[in-house]
Amino acid sequence: MSRTYRIGQVARKLDVNTSVLRYWETEFPQIHPIRTRSGQRLYTEEHIKTLRMIQYLVYDEGLTIEGARKRLRERSQLQPIKEKIDAEQSAHVQTRALKLQIIDELLDMKRILEGKK
Incomplete structure (x- = not known):
């Protein structure tokens, strides 16, 4: 299992x-931390990456929660296209x-051959 962080650790990181x-957990479906038996939240590196993106969109870009939610949704829809383009570029470079x-x-x-003539 990958490394997990408690909510306090994540709060300090961010x-x-x-x-x-x-x-944010209630507003963004991408943030669904693992729960221990005692109910403690455990966040993965992927959660933290998403949280950093939310933080950037809301605090730095000045988007509303709805705007940030929309941007994340658009980004996730574009991910398969980006992966396909990256794969094609990699194949092109290899070729x-x-x-x-x-x-x-x-x-x-x-x-x-010229040397042997």
């Missing part, structure tokens, strides 16, 4: 009150590298 985290390697090998062969 420099917000625990009440802010509890409120180009392979072509360059083949060209280098062909040039080496040409030099060898």
